[in-house]
Amino acid sequence: MLTNKSNSISIFESATPVADTIVIIEKLTLIRECLSRCLGNETGCPIAAFPDIESWQEVSQHHHPLLFVVSIIGISKNDARIDEVVRRLEPSKNGAPIVILSDTDDVKEVTESLRHGVRGHIPTATGLDVAVKAIQLVLAGGVYAPASHFWTAQRPFPIVGSGEKQETFTERQFAVLDAVRHGKANKVIARELNISENTVKVHVRNVMKKLGAKNRMEAAILSSYS
Numbered sequence: 001m002l003t004n005k006s007n008s009i010s011i012f013e014s015a016t017p018v019a020d021t022i023v024i025i026e027k028l029t030l031i032r033e034c035l036s037r038c039l040g041n042e043t044g045c046p047i048a049a050f051p052d053i054e055s056w057q058e059v060s061q062h063h064h065p066l067l068f069v070v071s072i073i074g075i076s077k078n079d080a081r082i083d084e085v086v087r088r089l090e091p092s093k094n095g096a097p098i099v100i101l102s103d104t105d106d107v108k109e110v111t112e113s114l115r116h117g118v119r120g121h122i123p124t125a126t127g128l129d130v131a132v133k134a135i136q137l138v139l140a141g142g143v144y145a146p147a148s149h150f151w152t153a154q155r156p157f158p159i160v161g162s163g164e165k166q167e168t169f170t171e172r173q174f175a176v177l178d179a180v181r182h183g184k185a186n187k188v189i190a191r192e193l194n195i196s197e198n199t200v201k202v203h204v205r206n207v208m209k210k211l212g213a214k215n216r217m218e219a220a221i222l223s224s225y226s
Helices: 029-043 053-062 082-092 107-115 128-139 147-152 171-181 186-193 197-211 216-222
Strands: 002-004 009-013 021-025 047-050 065-071 098-102 120-123 157-160 166-169
Touching (some): 021 029, 029 047, 047 053, 065 082, 065 128, 098 128, 107 120, 120 128, 171 186, 171 216, 197 216
Parallel strands (some): 009 047, 021 047, 021 065, 065 098, 098 120
Antiparallel strands (some): 002 009, 157 166
C-alpha cells in the first residue's frame, strides 16, 4: 500500500480490500503507479490498481468501485476490443462507469466505446489536466469524449470560407485547421497527429487555398464551424 501523508490518500495495489474506490487497470507498473498517485491526489478517492482484469476479479467482492479506468495503451485492437472489456467487467463492476485510456482518438474507436456504454474515452494525446477533469466529469455522472470525435462524426465538414462559400474538408485537414486556430506550430501539429511536418505543410496550404486565406492567421479568422 502506498500512502500520501499530505492528504491521507491511500493507494492500494492488487488484493488489499477497500470500499468506494477508483479501480485502475493498467499492465505497466510505472504507468499504473503514476495514474494511481495522480488520481488519488486529484480526486481524494482511494485507488485500487491492478495489472489486468483477472487480478481485479480475484478480489472484486471486497471492493465497491466508484469508477473504472481501463488502459488499452499499447495493446493491439484485436486484444483490446471495447465490447470485450465491458463484457468482462460487467459481472463485477456493480454499475460503476468505465473510462478507457487509449493510444488513439480514432472516431470509430470512440464511437464503439460510447456505443458499448463506456462513459469516457481519453486518448494519450490529452493533457494531464484535461484527463483528470474528464475522469472527474464521469465521476459526477457525465460523459467524456475527445472533441475530435464530434468533429469527425459528421462528414463532410462544412466550413464557411471567403465569400460565404461552403467548402468541405477531410478529417485530417479539419484537425490541422483546428490546430492552426489554436496557434500551434507545425512541429507540434505533426507530433499530435502523428504525421510529418511536410504533410502538415501540405494540409495547411490546401486549407488556406480552400478558405481563400493568404496566411495562417487569416485562415484561423476566416474559418468558423457551421
